[in-house]
Amino acid sequence: MHNIIMIGPQGSGKGTQADLLARKLGIPHVSLGTLLRTEVANNTELGRTLSSYTDRGEIVPIEIVTEVLKKRLSASDTVTGVILDGYPRTRAQEETLESIMSELGRKITDAISLNITDEEAMKRLSGRRVCANVACERNYHIEYHPTKTPGRCDECGSPVVQRKDDVPDAIKRRLEIFHAETKPLISLYAAEGVLREIDGMHMIDEVQTSIRAVFGV
Numbered sequence: 158m159h160n161i162i163m164i165g166p167q168g169s170g171k172g173t174q175a176d177l178l179a180r181k182l183g184i185p186h187v188s189l190g191t192l193l194r195t196e197v198a199n200n201t202e203l204g205r206t207l208s209s210y211t212d213r214g215e216i217v218p219i220e221i222v223t224e225v226l227k228k229r230l231s232a233s234d235t236v237t238g239v240i241l242d243g244y245p246r247t248r249a250q251e252e253t254l255e256s257i258m259s260e261l262g263r264k265i266t267d268a269i270s271l272n273i274t275d276e277e278a279m280k281r282l283s284g285r286r287v288c289a290n291v292a293c294e295r296n297y298h299i300e301y302h303p304t305k306t307p308g309r310c311d312e313c314g315s316p317v318v319q320r321k322d323d324v325p326d327a328i329k330r331r332l333e334i335f336h337a338e339t340k341p342l343i344s345l346y347a348a349e350g351v352l353r354e355i356d357g358m359h360m361i362d363e364v365q366t367s368i369r370a371v372f373g374v
């Protein structure tokens with residue numbers, strides 16, 4: 158069983174790599190951001206609770222995020238494993254995940270750290286465009302991976318937009334937070350013997366090849 162987490166700054170290609178690896182290993186790719194947005198889009202009870210915070214511009218309490226995550230990790234499609242992306246990002250989240258996993262009788266088997274420079278992260282993120290359709294959320298890049306029709310998703314035809322956290326000032330802030338809060342997790346997972354360091358500075362396919370080599374697939 159593979160219980161995998163992806164660590165890397167935004168722009169490291171975590172989501173894309175997680176997606177490709179999940180398909181190869183036949184296990185679900187769980188992105189916390191997508192999970193939360195889906196609850197809201199489906200107008201579930203959890204979703205309405207989430208909106209009540211985000212609509213006021215408030216931080217969603219940790220208990221609610223934990224509940225969403227626990228619900229997803231308890232689903233039957235995760236019995237053979239899961240790839241988590243976007244969580245944990247802090248020591249507190251790592252402890253939360255640890256307790257959810259141990260409640261489910263599982264543990265993290267692999268922490269993949271995707272390494273890229275801050276300059277590269279900035280370049281990749283500021284050019285990123287995302288499909289506005291929450292059921293699609295396909296990613297594009299104005300330079301590396303443009304849409305075929307300007308401004309329209311290749312997959313579903315919805316408008317592609319720049320997320321407000323993909324503007325330079327916001328990116329810089331997120332990189333600082335990554336260095337301060339997420340990076341310490343790397344040494345923690347190294348001490349547990351589950352850290353897999355991957356050079357993320359290459360093309361998507363090359364990075365995926367390095368990751369698959371870790372799993373012998």
Ligand SMILES: [Zn+2]
Pocket residue numbers: 288289290293294295310311312313314315
């Ligand atoms: Zn789309």
